[in-house]
Amino acid sequence: MVVFNEKASNGCTKSSSPSTNISKTINLDQGDPTVFEPYWRKTGDKCTMVISASDSMSSFSDDAGNLCWFLEPKLGDSIRNLHREIGNAKSNGRHIVVGTGSTQLYQAALYALSSSPDRTHPINVVSAAPYYSQYPEETEYLRSGLYKWAGDAYTFDKEEDGNSNYIEVVNSPSNPDGSIKEAVVKRTGGKLIHDLAYYWPQYTPITRPADHDIMLFTFSKCTGHAGSRIGWALVKDTKVAKKMIKFIELNSIGVSKESQLRAAMILGTLSDNSYRKFNSNKQDNFFEYSQCLLSERWTKLREVVNRNQLFSLPDYPLEYCNFTRKLTQSHPAFAWLQCKEEDVDCEKLMIKAHKMVVRGGVRFGAEKKYVRVSMLSSEGVFNLFLQRLSEIKGNFN
Amino acid sequence: MVVFNEKASNGCTKSSSPSTNISKTINLDQGDPTVFEPYWRKTGDKCTMVISASDSMSSFSDDAGNLCWFLEPKLGDSIRNLHREIGNAKSNGRHIVVGTGSTQLYQAALYALSSSPDRTHPINVVSAAPYYSQYPEETEYLRSGLYKWAGDAYTFDKEEDGNSNYIEVVNSPSNPDGSIKEAVVKRTGGKLIHDLAYYWPQYTPITRPADHDIMLFTFSKCTGHAGSRIGWALVKDTKVAKKMIKFIELNSIGVSKESQLRAAMILGTLSDNSYRKFNSNKQDNFFEYSQCLLSERWTKLREVVNRNQLFSLPDYPLEYCNFTRKLTQSHPAFAWLQCKEEDVDCEKLMIKAHKMVVRGGVRFGAEKKYVRVSMLSSEGVFNLFLQRLSEIKGNFN
Incomplete structure (x- = not known):
């Protein structure tokens, strides 16, 4: 079994045991971004909301002057x-x-x-x-x-x-x-x-x-x-x-x-x-944490894709990010995977042969050789995705 | 000035100072039920919700078997x-x-x-x-x-x-x-x-x-x-x-x-x-409290309407309530007031002459002599409503 969750060079996630649940169908269809949950779990009480029974009962906001009368x-x-x-x-x-x-x-x-x-x-x-x-x-x-x-x-x-x-x-x-x-x-x-x-x-x-x-x-x-x-x-x-x-x-x-x-x-x-505090503590800053995490996932995905040679992914230009003050690439929330072989229904291939629910290209106004795969799933699901993708062999049809 | 907020016989609300803000336009148009807020204020921590930053992040519910996939x-x-x-x-x-x-x-x-x-x-x-x-x-x-x-x-x-x-x-x-x-x-x-x-x-x-x-x-x-x-x-x-x-x-x-x-x-x-605990403590039971409160408001409103003889209100039959185990009348969330005089635009009368925003009958598919008035406003606003209604004299046009 290939283990994909070894510590990446920039180390924003911790190593964990590879999932062994290899027969389970995994859902990579929706964009439910459960990937960020561990960060918020670590914030403890800092972002805990306490709301009493008599708070905010009205549908009106307190700001009578605001055009959007229901905006807090x-x-x-x-x-x-x-x-x-x-x-x-x-x-x-x-x-x-x-x-x-x-x-x-x-x-x-x-x-x-x-x-x-x-x-x-x-x-x-x-x-x-x-x-x-x-x-x-x-x-x-x-x-x-x-x-x-x-x-x-x-x-x-x-x-x-x-x-x-x-x-x-x-x-x-x-x-x-x-x-x-x-x-x-x-x-x-x-x-x-x-x-x-x-x-x-x-x-x-x-x-x-x-x-x-x-x-x-x-x-x-x-x-x-x-x-x-x-x-x-x-x-x-x-x-x-x-x-x-x-x-x-x-x-x-x-x-x-x-x-x-x-x-x-x-x-x-x-x-x-x-x-202003960017880079002060990688684990504290949400955008630092999440950028690092997605960057790691994309690195791992590109490794698999390069290894098995059956799919391709879009390339993204290096650009200067005014926020991080670094040259960075995009690490999108979805991977737009293309089957290189002609006439392949990539969605069917993923679900039928490899128990991965993804969204087929046709729904996006594109060809069936494309699929959209969520990059925001939980770590366990993401690792299963990499594992299954790496096991796909050629001759799809 | 007429004081309408004296303690009613069944005493579910406390007496408070009558509002003196007689020039203010009052809104009785919407059904925003702020009347119940004092009850919830008294419940203290019993109904306070505490939610941490990592709770309920997914749009899916935990009950995978439920048809309604987003229902908690x-x-x-x-x-x-x-x-x-x-x-x-x-x-x-x-x-x-x-x-x-x-x-x-x-x-x-x-x-x-x-x-x-x-x-x-x-x-x-x-x-x-x-x-x-x-x-x-x-x-x-x-x-x-x-x-x-x-x-x-x-x-x-x-x-x-x-x-x-x-x-x-x-x-x-x-x-x-x-x-x-x-x-x-x-x-x-x-x-x-x-x-x-x-x-x-x-x-x-x-x-x-x-x-x-x-x-x-x-x-x-x-x-x-x-x-x-x-x-x-x-x-x-x-x-x-x-x-x-x-x-x-x-x-x-x-x-x-x-x-x-x-x-x-x-x-x-x-x-x-x-x-099962009904009638055990009037102040503790929400339905007891709110029924008593609306009953009081309706009694006060009917007194004003009977006194000035310019309006009428629907009558509701006494019926046995299986929940309270009593014969009771309806005490609706809105009063459906009818101007007795012919050809009166009751909504205009209320807003122009008496600074009360109400909803005219035409919007409900009824005649303009009707208006709908919220019975669920805060106590101050409700008292102003009674006061202004009692001051309306005949000869509307």
Whole structure:
């Protein structure tokens, strides 16, 4: 049995026994970021939230002056401080709209950009392939008369129905392939949603503060707290922000106060403990810890991929990260694996022959030879993944 | 100045100074149930939640066997125990689907009852007027091709478009008017959603355990924790439950874990401390406390209404409550006030002349002489409401 969890050169994780559960099906499909749990376990009481039965009972926030009437002021402060510290987005002068995860905010943004009394046709929604696999279904499931999914931005017929309006979702770094993306349609009448869920230092070098009309972020991918369902949008235009708030009002009358308060506290500790103290103690700083951990995982994965010669992975350029002040590569949350052999259904291969649930390329608007594999699973699952991948032999079909 | 907050005969609230802020506009529009906050303040540490940074990070629940993959098992247990103790709904053999408030679950139910590949027309959604003012907008805002708002169930044209399918929302006790409702269309092909947000002992006698296909409840109206955004549906049919879960997956990838855990704890204390111990200590038992408090408020309101003779209120029958084992009347969460004079826009009258923001009858599919007034405001606001109502003189126009 190959042991993949020996200490890496930079040593941010401890060695542990290799898993022996070789017959179990492992799930690498979702992006549930359980990889960061050990870090938070070590923080002890510092980030423990205590909430009494009479706290935060109202659905209104205490900040009557805020456009987003359900946003907890402490969460707004933590978000602005964090973006300032990390340098990944301009937050000054933007409205913050909190949502039940960035999934709800994506739909709030579609609503805000499409709802108007004189709309007669649904507006086209596009994203450059490979796009996030949930965009099509999240856009289509209610068969809205306001917007409809129109597929890959690269092949979008701009003049369809004589209607030049469209919404382009720019997901950068990209889920699934980790690449840095920009808008591709670039036409008058186009409106943009920037989904920046993975624009954090552990995944990619922070090269500039993002500065777009609507930028979506999520607590889940920043710190790993997926269970809290907290996302936020930074929105330039007041009218757009108001419509997004209206959507969340109609969709769920606001956002969990408990989750907002917990996110405020946890995100607050990240900016207390980041930039200036970077490198002071590798185990203390969340971004140092998580960057190191993902870098190790990617090193191990590339070793396996290079050894068996059956797959390929994207290459990422070395870039200067303004946050870490180092030249670094991307270490995305997902591996976008390509089977080198022709005509292979890579998803089927993974599940049938090797008991690994992954997401096939077709769902991302790409070919079936691609699969998306989570790099954020627990250590045991990740090690089983490496082990099984290394055991795959050629002649797939 | 009239003082309305003297101790009532059954004495469940303490006397406090009358508010002197007579020029302030007061908001009686929303149903934010801040009235219950003093009770929860007195519970001290018993219902305090402590959650460490590494708790509940995953969006999945620990109960892999549950259809609703994001439901916290503890919350499911608390919900079933509570319904068993209160006797207000059959929960055994039903699926529990948790939602971001019952607002999200209402939309999940519409989706579940309408989505099918062969649907060519949106299904009609009706509710008997006066209906909850948010149903039309929550049904219409995305211009779904699956469902559309078709108004008052009493005037619903059943054969419109040759399509006899419909969804009827039965809201009982009714928001706004507190009455007990049943389905009115009663046709083959009809599907029902029972919104039972107010079917709790503080609002209405519990006469039988409700037993319908889809029943919606909310933490907000049960205990006053509106900020948590927790609702639940009891669902008989597995296929319908699966589709509701799918909706919540697409809409927000589950529901806040922090809120679920807090609701589990607080609802848990309600069933530990209810039926059998009822009447043991009025201040300790939440339903005793809240029933007494609303009963007092209704007594005071009826006194004012009887005195000035300008308004009327619905009458509610005395019924035997299986939970309290007493004959009681309803004490709804809203007062459905009717101006006796003809052609009065009661909402305008309230806001313009008396600085009270209330919700006008037209939004509920009723006449403008009606307004809905929250009975769940804080004590200070409620006293100002009584004071201002008592000062209204005749000759409105």
